[in-house]
Amino acid sequence: MASALLLCGKQIGGAVGRLLAGEGLAACATQLRHASSHAENTNTFLREALNRLDYPEKLQNLLLTPRREMSVELVVQMDDGQIEVFNAYRVQHNNARGPYKGGLRYHPQVDLDDVRRKTAVMDIPYGGAKGGVTVDPRKLSERELEKMTRKLVVAIKEIIGTYEDIPAPDMNTDAKVMAWFFDEYSKYKGFSPGVVTGKPVYLHGSLGREAATGRGTTFAIRELLKALHMGKLADQKYAIQGFGNVGAWAAQLLWEAGGKVVAVSDVAGAVANEHGLDIGELRRHVAAGQTLSSFPGGGSLAKEDILTFPCDVLIPAAIGGVIGPDMAAKINCKVVVEAANGPTTPEGDVVLRDRGITVLPDIYTNGGGVTVSFFEWVQNLQNFKWEEEDVNRKLDRKMSDAFAALWSVHREMGVPLRTAAFVVALQRVTRAEVHRGFD
Ligand SMILES: NC(=O)C1=CN([C@@H]2O[C@H](COP(=O)(O)OP(=O)(O)OC[C@H]3O[C@@H](n4cnc5c(N)ncnc54)[C@H](OP(=O)(O)O)[C@@H]3O)[C@@H](O)[C@H]2O)C=CC1
Ligand SMILES: O=C(O)CCC(=O)C(=O)O
Numbered sequence: 001m002a003s004a005l006l007l008c009g010k011q012i013g014g015a016v017g018r019l020l021a022g023e024g025l026a027a028c029a030t031q032l033r034h035a036s037s038h039a040e041n042t043n044t045f046l047r048e049a050l051n052r053l054d055y056p057e058k059l060q061n062l063l064l065t066p067r068r069e070m071s072v073e074l075v076v077q078m079d080d081g082q083i084e085v086f087n088a089y090r091v092q093h094n095n096a097r098g099p100y101k102g103g104l105r106y107h108p109q110v111d112l113d114d115v116r117r118k119t120a121v122m123d124i125p126y127g128g129a130k131g132g133v134t135v136d137p138r139k140l141s142e143r144e145l146e147k148m149t150r151k152l153v154v155a156i157k158e159i160i161g162t163y164e165d166i167p168a169p170d171m172n173t174d175a176k177v178m179a180w181f182f183d184e185y186s187k188y189k190g191f192s193p194g195v196v197t198g199k200p201v202y203l204h205g206s207l208g209r210e211a212a213t214g215r216g217t218t219f220a221i222r223e224l225l226k227a228l229h230m231g232k233l234a235d236q237k238y239a240i241q242g243f244g245n246v247g248a249w250a251a252q253l254l255w256e257a258g259g260k261v262v263a264v265s266d267v268a269g270a271v272a273n274e275h276g277l278d279i280g281e282l283r284r285h286v287a288a289g290q291t292l293s294s295f296p297g298g299g300s301l302a303k304e305d306i307l308t309f310p311c312d313v314l315i316p317a318a319i320g321g322v323i324g325p326d327m328a329a330k331i332n333c334k335v336v337v338e339a340a341n342g343p344t345t346p347e348g349d350v351v352l353r354d355r356g357i358t359v360l361p362d363i364y365t366n367g368g369g370v371t372v373s374f375f376e377w378v379q380n381l382q383n384f385k386w387e388e389e390d391v392n393r394k395l396d397r398k399m400s401d402a403f404a405a406l407w408s409v410h411r412e413m414g415v416p417l418r419t420a421a422f423v424v425a426l427q428r429v430t431r432a433e434v435h436r437g438f439d
Contacts, residue, residue, distance in 0.1 A: 041320075041321070041342060041345055041346055042342065043064055044346040045346065045349075045361075045418055045419070045422060046063070046064060046422055046426075047064075048418075048419050048422070049415075049419050049422030049423045049426055050063070050064075050422075050426065052413060052415060052419065052423055053423060053426060053427070053430075055426075055430065059430065059433070062433070063094070063426060063429065063430070063433075066091050066092060066093045066094075067092050067093060067094060067095065068091070068092040068159065069089065069090075069091045069092075070089060070090045070091075070156060070159055071087065071088070071089045072087075072088050072089070072152075072155040072156060073085050073086070073087055073088075073155075074086045074087075074088055074133065074148055074151040074152055074155060075151070076144060076147050076148045076151055077147070078140075078144055079141050079143060079144060086133050086134060086135050086148060087133070087134045088131070088132065088133040088134070088152050088155065088156070089110070089131055089132060090129060090130075090131035090156050090159060090160070090165070090167075091129060091130050091131065092127070092128075092129045092159070092165055093127060093128040093129060093130075094127045094128060094429060094433075095127035096127060096429055096432035096433045096436055097120060097125055097126060097127055097428065097429060097432045098124075098125035098126045098127060099126055099127065099161075099162075099163050099164055099165060099166055100126070100127045100128065100129035100164065100165035100166070101126035101127065101128065101129060101165070101166045101168070101370060101373065101374075102128050102129040102130045102131070102167065102168065102170075102370070103130060103131070103167070103168050103169060103170025103171075103173070103369075104131045104132060104133075104167040104168065104169070104170055104173050104177070104181075105130075105131070105132035105133075105170040105171045105172065105173065106132065106133050106135050106137045106145075106171070106172040106173055106177075107132060107134075107135070107136070107137075107171050107172055108134060108135065108136045109134075109319075110132035110133065110134050120424070120425035120426075120428040120429050121363050121364050121367055121402055121405075121406065121421050121424055121425045122364075122367040122370065122371050122374075122398055122402050123398070123401070123402065123405075123428065124370065124371060124374040124398070125374075126166075126370070126374065127429075129165050129167075130170075131156075131167060132170070133148065133152060135148065137172045145177070146180050149177055149180045149181060149184070150180060150184040152181075153180075153181055153184035153185050153188075154184065154188070157185060157188055157189065160185070160195060161189070161192070161195060162192055162194035162195050162377075162380075162381075166194065166195060166196060166197060166373070166377060167181065167195075167196050167197075168196060168197045168198045168369070168370065168373045169198035169245070169369075171244070171319070173198075174198070174245070175198055175199055175200040175201075175205060175210065176200070178196045178197070178198045178199045178200075178205075179199055179200055179203050181195070181196045182195060182196050182199055182203070182204070193380040194377050194380035194381055197209065197372075197373035197374075197376040197377055198210075198369075198373060198376070199376070204376075204379075204380055205376060206372055206373075206375055206376035206379055206385075206386070206391060207385070207386065207387070207388035207391055208372055208375075208388045208391035208392050208395070209369075209372045209373065209375075209376055209391075210245065210249070211249045211252075211253070212368045212369050212371065212372035212373075212391075212395060213245065213246045213249065213250075213339065213366050213368050213369035214245070214246050214247070214248070214249025214250035214251075214252070214253055214317075214339070214368075215249060215253055215368055215392065215395060216365070216366065216367060216368015216369065216371065216372075216395060216399050217246065217250045217315065217317075217337060217339045217365055217366060217368065218233065218250060218253040218254055218257065219368065219395070219396050219399035219400065220337065220360055220364060220365045220368075220399055220403065221233060221236075221254070221313060221337055221360070223399065223400055223403035223404075223407075224335060224337070224358070224360050224403070227403075227407055228335070228358065230312070230334070230335075232257075232258075233254060233257040233258065233259045234257055234258030234259055235259075235312075236254075236259050236260070236311075236312040236313050237259075237260045237261075237262045237274075237276075237310075237311040237312045237313070238251070238254050238259055238260065238261045238262065238311055238312070238313045238314075238315060239261075239262055239263040239264070239272075239306055239307075239309040239310075239311040239313075239314050239315070239333070240261060240263070240264045240265070240306075240315045240317055240339075241264075241265050241306045241307060241314075241315070241316045241317060241318045241322065241340075241343075242265070242266065242316070242317035242318030242319075242339075242340060243264050243265065243266045243286065243292060243317075244266070244317070244318070246317045246339050246340070246366065246369075247264065247266075247315070247317035247318065247339065248279075248283060248286075250315055250317060250339055251264055251277075251279045251282075252279050252280070252283065254279075255276070255277075255278075255279035255280070256279075259276075260275070260276030261276060261277050261279055262274050262275075262276060262277070262309065262310075262311055263277075263298075263301060263306055263309040263311070264277065264282070264292065264306070265292065265301070265303045265306035265318075266292055266303070266318075267303070267318075268291055268292070268293070268303070269291055269292050269293035269300065269301075269302075269303050270292060270293060270300070270301035270302065270303045270305065270306045271292045271293055271295045271297075271298040271299070271300060271301060272298050272299055272301040272309060273297060273298035273299065274310075277295070277297055277298050278297050281295075281297055282295050282297065282298075307322065307323065307327055307330075307331060308327075308330045308331060308332050309332065310332045310333075311332070311333045312333060312334050312335070313333060313334070313335050313336075313337055314331060314333040314335070314336050314337070315336075315337045315339050316336070316338060316339065316340045316343035316344075317339035317340050318340050318343075319340060319343070320340060320341055320342035320343055321342060321343070321345055322340075322343050322344075323336070323343050323344040323345065323348040323352070324345045324347060324348045325345070325347040325348050325350070325351045327348060328344070328347075328348040328349075328351035328352045328355070328357075329351055329355075331352070331355075331357065333357065334357065334358070335357065335358045335359070335360065336352060336357060336358070336359045336360070337360045337365055338359065338360060338361055338362035338365050338366070339362070339365055339366050340362065340366070341362050341366065342362060343362065344359060349416075349418065353416060358417065359416065359417060359418060360417060361417055361418035361421050363418075363421050363422070363425065364402055364403070364406055364417075364421045367398075367399070367402065368395055368398075368399060371395055371398045371399070372391060372395055375391055375394060375395075402424075405424050406420040406421045406424050407420070409423050409424055
């Protein structure tokens with residue numbers, strides 16, 4: 001509880017009045033509820049898998065509890081001279097299989113989601129971590145964002161490192177943020193390209209990382225369709241919530257594969273075309289600074305309607321907690337493919353199961369990002385750049401192998417794919433824990 005409270009941002013200067021007026025406290029309470037409910041949701045899913053494995057209670061507790069949580073305050077002088085204080089955190093879950101690894105999120109409602117199990121599902125040699133700053137980056141200038149990022153590095157530099165904990169992009173953080181991160185860290189610790197992944201390609205980044213989470217999602221869907229005898233990518237209609245890094249790349253690749261992307265949304269609006277949107281044109285439209293809903297190749301849609309839009313494959317690719325029981329009852333698709341972290345609540349999950357809607361869980365579906373991050377890190381250690389086809393081919397192999405592992409547990413144990421993914425991951429983490437020993 002105490003550490004979650006530290007997530008709430010305090011502001012000095014212009015914002016102090018709002019804070020005193022209670023607006024800030026209300027926002028803090030919302031963040032706290034959001035953070036704790038997301039962590040609880042993850043643990044609910046995890047317990048379901050643990051129930052299937054006959055592990056002693058002490059080992060279960062070890063697997064459920066993060067190893068380290070760090071909360072820091074970042075004091076930043078804004079362009080107008082005011083001082084603002086942002087709360088930031090890094091949570092490190094389990095490093096039995098290798099250094100901690102995971103995204104860094106800039107969002108007003110940061111949440112403590114968990115990639116420990118994801119790295120194990122993908123069978124890459126990392127443990128999990130997650131971090132973020134409680135901030136709405138759209139309210140900061142680029143200079144302020146850079147200053148805040150550099151302050152973050154200084155504040156957490158002792159618990160991160162090439163062989164310690166390797167952050168990466170997540171919501172509202174991108175290659176530019178990772179470049180600042182790498183540069184600031186290298187000032188203190190010497191040249192360290194492997195301290196973050198998702199860097200620009202010209203600055204020790206990997207070809208293929210930017211598209212990797214969307215590409216991995218596409219490979220994941222292909223495998224699922226095959227297993228369910230639902231045909232090919234080209235045979236399906238897709239609706240996608242979120243048109244950022246993950247959503248836009250998934251849309252692009254599904255469209256290139258011949259699929260019909262019938263609706264997409266972002267935080268401001270949505271656009272739909274039941275015959276399929278031209279995603280190439282849509283991306284150009286958005287890149288030119290236009291809104292999704294003003295796209296002439298489709299009709300405007302209320303963004304709330306994206307999740308209930310009729311389709312074969314629904315892809316939440318934005319924020320967590322969007323599919324609760326009420327939404328799950330209204331969803332109009334055959335499968336839900338969780339490209340976002342934590343889009344379905346445990347209650348929503350039960351409703352989807354009862355309705356016979358297959359859910360491909362986040363810890364597998366969006367594992368393409370961390371997988372190509374791993375490839376980037378390996379290239380940094382080798383000081384060598386791989387060809388993009390090589391990266392994509394290796395990613396395909398990892399996604400296919402991981403799917404085969406979770407599908408076989410799903411069939412053998414008769415459990416949903418989410419439980420199967422946690423079982424696979426828990427078995428791998430536990431094996432590493434036990435073989436390393438506890439002394
Ligand atoms: N980037 C990566 O490699 C990975 C990302 N993920 C997960 O994927 C998800 C998306 O991440 P990413 O694409 O990187 O993030 P981005 O910040 O690039 O994009 C997020 C998208 O979601 C939209 N969005 C934000 N809030 C809402 C909302 N309330 N309703 C509808 N849409 C909303 C944004 O709209 P707008 O642009 O208008 O703000 C934007 O289109 C997150 O859950 C993240 O944790 C998981 C693994 C790896
Ligand atoms: O690339 C990474 O290391 C992690 C990406 C991420 O944020 C995630 O997998 O949730």
